[in-house]
Amino acid sequence: MSEGTRHEAAGEVLIVTGMSGAGRSTAANALEDLGWYVVDNLPPQMLKPLLDLTEMAGGVLPRVAVVVDVRGRDLFSDLPEAMRALRERRQIRLMFLDASDDVLVRRFEAVRRPHPLQGGGTLVDGIRLERARLAAVRESADVIIDTSAYNIHQLATQVTDLFTAAGAARHTLTLLSFGFKYGLPPDADLVADMRFLPNPFWDERLRPFTGEDAEVREYVLGQEGAREFLDAYTQALRPVLEGYQRENKSHSVVAVGCTGGKHRSVVMVRELAERLASVPGVAVRVSDRDLGRE
Template sequence: MNRIVIVTGMAGAGRTTALKVLEDLGLEAVDNLPIGLLRKLVQTVDPLETDLAIGIDPRSRTFDVEALITRLERLRGSGVAEIRLLFLDCDDEVLRRRFSETRRRHPLAFDRSLEDGIAHERQILARVREMADHIIDTSALTAADLKRVISGHFDAAEGQRLAIHVMSFSFRNGLPREADLVFDVRFLRNPHYDRDLRPMTGLDQPVQEYVADDLDFASFMERLVNLLLPLLPRYRAEGKSYLTIAVGCTGGKHRSVFVAESLSAQLREAGWVVGAHHRDIPRTGATIEQLRAIEGQP
């Protein structure tokens, strides 16, 4: 059965980037489709060859929430394809900054302020968001992060197995919104208070040895892995294709990084597909905001 991914969400949240990622995954992308053409396009899809990614958002003059919801419900009930709705969301403050930095006009702010345009769009899309199969909040994601998350949900090569992503983070910078499971490792001894270790990270061997010397580290890791290993097959059996495990400490630089790396390694040894990244270690690469500016899209 063909897959039809409907991509929508807040302007400036990365919808164009999401469509490009889906295109890279082998889906045929169609952007800014008038809602009235949705059913006709789906009916013309070759049932043996084509998966579609369709971008729909309030920029279109024919956009109508009730019509979109009705057509989605009918398509899902018809069985002509596997219909999945992806909603891209983002904090209002981050959206304001993105539009200000790129000097792009919000599509619903022609006769009102930017703040009112964002609020109006959020109100319009509230019911669509409730219907979404996948909601991705891009507020703190880089372009690479967004690609990783979308690939985890929609990469056909990963579709028959559970892709696991382990991330470290700083509690000071807030919980990662994409996390399915969160573990707090602030009880472990903190390398921050060692002057020699403070500039290092949990990727450096002296920090790893320092944290591993904590009397509770080995038993904690053993119990954490023993907790997770029976759960992972159950997640997969329930149809979950992507699981994010977040490990946090105060600064997101030492303890959480080492625990995330250790957990990733042990899950891989158990035969699972695992990736890892460290949110609050300074990163390189384009942010979503920078990518928006490069693409010239809101």
């Protein structure tokens, strides 16, 4: 593999830096939820070895975000030079998080922690020293986010909006079929009960089949209330899924149960999956917890 091909296969690299208290941890968490491989508090001198590793991995780490900040003490002063050298080699973006001094002071006071650079001085002394050290880095940033007016949820939303690939899912929905007689799924966000429909188990012709078979599907969907439930529940879930995205909830489980988890629930999760596949920003997967049980 040529050097140019290795660089292309290595994928995206984002450097996350900025003022202490401006939201680097929140931004890193949001990126991790989007599937980025996040490395926190990496000295600038380690950036080149990390990039070498991503290139040797051959696409295994398609998106890498590295948090670099003044916690690295004197090592941090090498960041501008390290960035210049790396940008000559491949495309790297830098995101700088900022906030006004008075907001940073309030945030540090709220958590009762000292500024990493204040030493024996005040919070304001530490913030001013950090701002001076970061001036050149800020000028070279590709993205600057002023978080002064943001809470953590708003910042996470901003980062998600900026770094979600076009067409990529912001939320993964798992539609899980299960049997009530085996217990409720402990990780379910929402639970729907299909025991209001007649049980195909009592039809000797259908008993050997499952909800994956056409005979059972036709039977279940032909029952009074089945399609009405699907239409209504789909409409009810749409605003929920949209709200999950606004609140940066990256995954949810909607459990659909029947008595044994073999017939009715299996049919209904597949029907719901087909209807919910069109919700923007949502990737839908189907799972059957109890289908293989006797």
